[in-house]
Amino acid sequence: MPFTGRPICSTPGRCRCSVRSAPCGLGGIGGGLGVHLLSSETFFNAAETPLLTCTIVVRTTVGPGSGDDRGEPEDRQAHVPFGELRRGAQGCPVGARPGGLPAAQGRGLPERTTQVGRRADRTGRPPPRLRGLTGGRVNPGPFGVPSDHGTASVGRVSPVLVIGAGVHGLTCGVVLAEAGRHVRIRTAERPRETTSAVAGAMWGPARLKPPERVLYWATLSHAEFTALARDEDSGVHLAAGRMAARIDLGDVVPPETKLIPDLHRCGEQELPEGFVWGYRGTVPLIDMPRYLDYLLARFQAAGGEILLASVSSLADAVAESDTVVNCTGVGAHELVGDPGVHPVLGQHVVVRNPGIDEYFIELSEGGEFTSWMPHGDRVVLGGVSVDHDWRRTPRAEISARIRRRVAQLEPRLADAEVLEETVGLRPGRDSVRVDVEHFEGARIIHDYGHAGCGVGLSWGCAFEVADLVEG
Numbered sequence: 001m002p003f004t005g006r007p008i009c010s011t012p013g014r015c016r017c018s019v020r021s022a023p024c025g026l027g028g029i030g031g032g033l034g035v036h037l038l039s040s041e042t043f044f045n046a047a048e049t050p051l052l053t054c055t056i057v058v059r060t061t062v063g064p065g066s067g068d069d070r071g072e073p074e075d076r077q078a079h080v081p082f083g084e085l086r087r088g089a090q091g092c093p094v095g096a097r098p099g100g101l102p103a104a105q106g107r108g109l110p111e112r113t114t115q116v117g118r119r120a121d122r123t124g125r126p127p128p129r130l131r132g133l134t135g136g137r138v139n140p141g142p143f144g145v146p147s148d149h150g151t152a153s154v155g156r157v158s159p160v161l162v163i164g165a166g167v168h169g170l171t172c173g174v175v176l177a178e179a180g181r182h183v184r185i186r187t188a189e190r191p192r193e194t195t196s197a198v199a200g201a202m203w204g205p206a207r208l209k210p211p212e213r214v215l216y217w218a219t220l221s222h223a224e225f226t227a228l229a230r231d232e233d234s235g236v237h238l239a240a241g242r243m244a245a246r247i248d249l250g251d252v253v254p255p256e257t258k259l260i261p262d263l264h265r266c267g268e269q270e271l272p273e274g275f276v277w278g279y280r281g282t283v284p285l286i287d288m289p290r291y292l293d294y295l296l297a298r299f300q301a302a303g304g305e306i307l308l309a310s311v312s313s314l315a316d317a318v319a320e321s322d323t324v325v326n327c328t329g330v331g332a333h334e335l336v337g338d339p340g341v342h343p344v345l346g347q348h349v350v351v352r353n354p355g356i357d358e359y360f361i362e363l364s365e366g367g368e369f370t371s372w373m374p375h376g377d378r379v380v381l382g383g384v385s386v387d388h389d390w391r392r393t394p395r396a397e398i399s400a401r402i403r404r405r406v407a408q409l410e411p412r413l414a415d416a417e418v419l420e421e422t423v424g425l426r427p428g429r430d431s432v433r434v435d436v437e438h439f440e441g442a443r444i445i446h447d448y449g450h451a452g453c454g455v456g457l458s459w460g461c462a463f464e465v466a467d468l469v470e471g
């Protein structure tokens with residue numbers, strides 16, 4: 001399966017690699033060494049353990065100093081097991097940022113479409129200013145936020161336009177902006193108002209199509225989230241817990257579960273009453289409101305711009321940029337006219353944490369199930385799954401059933417104080433869509449339809465989107 005251009009830095013602080021994508025690390029001093037993942041293949045061993053092998057290119061620059069006075073690069077190719085690459089002693093945890101960034105405040109979006117926190121790139125130079133965005137007439141956006149939509153003209157350098165500021169739009173924005181691209185996000189909602197903000201959320205096995213690509217996206221995302229768990233500003237942490245069912249689901253587990261280091265089948269005594277099957281293991285849990293703030297801050301720090309304004313049509317989008325990334329989630333139903341995208345409603349009750357530190361999720365084909373995911377002082381209780389339901393208002397009867405089911409399995413949560421009830425629309429689709437559409441002379445890279453697994457696939461999809469943007 002081709003997958004190109006993923007930057008993985010082996011020398012944080014010294015890397016100046018620049019082939020296809022941005023270097024990782026502080027940069028700016030000394031010679032550089034960059035490692036670029038150019039392709040990968042998935043193999044399974046006899047025990048069905050997925051062994052991801054990557055073809056990497058190591059680019060060494062031998063020139064002195066910084067800036068453009070680099071020496072001739074030398075490329076070498078090698079096959080390495082994916083796990084080795086990630087565990088390499090010198091490996092830079094992808095997603096971890098030197099020094100860390102301040103978390104975004106409040107609800108994240110600036111009142112005006114200014115760039116916040118522009119920083120110098122790894123060569124020590126300030127990033128280039130976004131061009132083609134400030135001239136011409138400025139129209140008020142639909143939320144009273146200034147909009148210069150329609151002012152970019154042919155011949156000017158337009159930024160990549162990302163539509164949507166859920167987890168996919170923001171992650172794509174981060175990957176592209178940190179790779180040195182000019183990126184502008186247009187979104188109908190603030191990040192904390194999106195479906196992404198409602199998600200539980202855990203990284204976990206994703207039973208979606210196409211299975212090989214989903215496995216690959218999940219694998220890359222697992223590595224990112226594991227690295228991010230070391231940064232307390234990110235809202236990501238690793239937590240132990242159980243995935244359980246009331247019926248026996250057998251011994252065949254999805255291949256992604258091999259990434260869970262301590263996974264083991266639960267004994268009878270480890271399962272709640274009424275459950276006959278379960279596994280226990282440590283996975284990344286993502287506190288979505290905080291995590292979206294983190295992504296937004298990181299995007300803006302990389303020079304990205306975000307605008308609160310909906311996009312009325314694809315023609316509207318390509319009038320603004322010839323490279324558009326469509327991360328509209330269930331909004332793709334209308335924007336793309338994709339009838340295959342439909343809402344799968346979910347509702348959560350968020351309570352004050354009485355001391356829970358393990359997650360629990362019931363695997364069920366039914367529309368109602370039991371789950372809880374702790375995030376510091378909050379626990380997110382679930383869950384429901386209602387196909388083709390567009391309503392986004394919490395329903396009291398659903399919340400009551402969630403609370404009753406959770407209380408039966410975890411009495412400590414029975415009387416926990418309710419902080420909020422939230423509803424989100426999972427973007428259901430027969431298969432996840434990450435591809436390129438040529439539209440009126442422009443390219444639209446679609447990234448939507450991740451159903452109930454969009455958080456857990458977000459980094460892998462964003463890396464592929466970045467490759468598609470590069471062409």
Ligand SMILES: Cc1cc2nc3c(=O)[nH]c(=O)nc-3n(C[C@H](O)[C@H](O)[C@H](O)COP(=O)(O)OP(=O)(O)OC[C@H]3O[C@@H](n4cnc5c(N)ncnc54)[C@H](O)[C@@H]3O)c2cc1C
Nearest residue numbers: 164165166168188189196202311329331346424454455456
């Ligand atoms: C209750 C619940 C629990 C979940 N739990 C998990 C979990 O544990 N793990 C997991 O991986 N996933 C989970 N999910 C699924 C996950 O939340 C989604 O797959 C993911 O959030 C989709 O992200 P997205 O960025 O594609 O879409 P969204 O978050 O819906 O964002 C879409 C963005 O596009 C914008 N937009 C749409 N149309 C337009 C337009 N025309 N113009 C401008 N902007 C537009 C919106 O304003 C928004 O900013 C859960 C979902 C729910 C509802």
